[in-house]
Amino acid sequence: MSGPRPGRHRDKVRASVAEALEGLHDGARVMVGGFGLCGNPEALIRGVVERGVRDLVLISNNAGNLGKGLNLWLQAGIVRKVICTYIGTNEALHEQMAAGRVEVEIVPQGTFVERIRAAGAGIAAFYTPTGAGTVVAEGKEIREFDGRPHLLERALGADFALVRARRADPFGNLRFWRTARNFSPLMCMAARTTLVEADELVPLGTFDPDDVHLPGIFVHRIVEVREHEDPFEYRVVRPRPEGR
Amino acid sequence: MSGPRPGRHRDKVRASVAEALEGLHDGARVMVGGFGLCGNPEALIRGVVERGVRDLVLISNNAGNLGKGLNLWLQAGIVRKVICTYIGTNEALHEQMAAGRVEVEIVPQGTFVERIRAAGAGIAAFYTPTGAGTVVAEGKEIREFDGRPHLLERALGADFALVRARRADPFGNLRFWRTARNFSPLMCMAARTTLVEADELVPLGTFDPDDVHLPGIFVHRIVEVREHEDPFEYRVVRPRPEGR
Amino acid sequence: MPWSREQMAERAAREIPPGSIVNLGIGLPTLVADCIPPDADIWLHTENGILGMGPFPYEGEEDPQIINAGKQTVTIVRGGSTFDSALSFAMIRGGHVDVTILGAMQVSAAGDLANWAIPGGKVMGIGGAMDLASGSGFILAMTTHVTREGEPKLVAECTYPLTARRCVHRVLTDLGLFACGPEGFRLLELAPGVSLDEVRRKTGAPVLEGRP
């Protein structure tokens, strides 16, 4: 008997970060875009702390670094589990792990993003050679294809995705800037509700149809945030040669 | 002992269609981009007939129509098998099938393109709900995920991909035009050797890095072809209202 | 009087909530496009790679490289986007398309759909039908109530090759609108002047009344 679900593709623009975060609840599975501190939705990340939710499952490549980005969530103690690919020098995460306050699941990066894409694309599971013969294979189905062992990996979805875009139109068509794109489009596809923090909100029709990085079908709420810290994680430069 | 394979990412531009098709051999598995007659690599399609190869396995959504596009291959009798998603009014294919001259494998379109992407992305196989409980499931492994039956579908690769692009630079970075994009980027990823017929060859650096639809890593040969028929398959228009 | 094709299209359009993403199959469903209110923020998806498909182009503005899944020339609305087939089917299979309206040859009470092949007929191919039927949030099947020969298309069990099982939520015919369910087709609305008796006579499965 039940009819179609209510349409979600109108009135997506929110006036504030707090409004954009409405409904984000304790225990939610939350994907956050960015590669390290590059391409972080900084205002949404801060907003989640201010909202006061807890027990979050965070799905993000790095969970911040240098006390910035998603380190705020770890410092605030609102994360129960992190699914990520790399910890490295992320002291906040090392500390929380060591203290037993945060469970950490480490996934190879290509598998991580492919699992996220699979969730968004309606693919339940897939076979990848990555991780065969390693600890990553433990407890997973292993199967040979073309003479090579492959692991069965499951789709990885979420309740919410929080991403940063360079520009968004009111329908949620997005463009990203350079390597700030990374996991964000895939996370938008994989979450039930997708929140976009756009550096700039532009009128509908600004983008040529061929130039949309991610169509608005995958986006549910948009908040414009013009100011970002955009910290350097490792600022490396070379001296400018004479005469340039 | 064996060292790295020779690099293929230089001197990609070919002076002629015949040169671009070098090495395309009898019995080759060939993917051809396009949705019906939209976005066909017209010159490469003709070139294959002129080359005189045969027993090809053609992987393409429709295999032409109205005597145009890939119908040329069917009329020339150079196709042994077609893997496609739709036949419809394609009389050339109906005739060849009926006469037992061409074997036809029909694949649901979403599964078709996902299998092609999988081949390009190093995913051996995946589980999709599409086709469960239908003839498509016959002979395939069926497995439940989240309470729904899924089919195991294998990656679908090829020896060659022949695609049309709107613009290419000498490295093979591509941009497509509107719905002429369709399967082409995925086919470029899935084939051992990818041949691009570009409406326009532009200098390196023409594209902003964020605006490349398909990076040149997936492209091996490029031929510029400025003239195309671009036939309408179903030209439908509406009358222009007065005063417009 | 049964609904005309145009009236069916209008009725179908009223099934679409504002703010929805919609895919319209080939044939009857195509007519629905013209009945969608312009201010409803309804976005048309076509599986060959457009979100925000617009009406047929004005004479002289047609582009052979801007087509719909039926290979007809179309346009792209303001805010529309184009993309490759893998992303397009990610939208479909991933459940991001809210409403899909598909033609049908047979629909079973339980929601099985057959719309791609007639036993013994020419094989036409599957196209995007199976993915659309498996992936969409809500599927409305749209068909005349009976075949040209008077055979019911709403049946207890499909005898034609299936497109997908348990996928159709509602069926709109020239006689009425029905919800699929394990016990039968539940009547939601009758075309004006059509009797429940006539519907029952022309339906190959129980037709139920009222809320379940």
Next chain:
Amino acid sequence: MPWSREQMAERAAREIPPGSIVNLGIGLPTLVADCIPPDADIWLHTENGILGMGPFPYEGEEDPQIINAGKQTVTIVRGGSTFDSALSFAMIRGGHVDVTILGAMQVSAAGDLANWAIPGGKVMGIGGAMDLASGSGFILAMTTHVTREGEPKLVAECTYPLTARRCVHRVLTDLGLFACGPEGFRLLELAPGVSLDEVRRKTGAPVLEGRP
């Protein structure tokens, strides 16, 4: 005398055929970028989403949103492109990257690679290492021949957690260049003034000479 880090980088660069797509891991391999001849049509891939990565930016031109997989600011060359991580790993896993140069903690004669974790050490994570090791057409491992404690890094069997099995084709150390194989490490080149004896003493598996 063993090769310096810079000499190793130069030697590694000579392993890359012109016209190749190359991914350079974090650490030692990063140095190889500076040794690639500018006219060799060698394109650097970084898994966070650049094909055609250029050198570090000039002072004042750095952009925190243009980084490599080590999160260092970089540039993009003419003809370079940026893309999402799914496409980037499709390039890697799909075998489209011709040459990958990775750091190593241990490499076995058969080509097993361990480069992401030390038993009992802090867990640093996997990042793209496993995908790179499983997916690339040719893998060159690059490492000092022994640990700071003098333990061999070229071993019969890895004791550290594996990154991938049977993936390394060649190993470049400060002492020489070796091909992996089931019977041992086959010597391809010695650093000047380094003796085969020294290499054998510092290697935890057989070191073979000549063509197999």
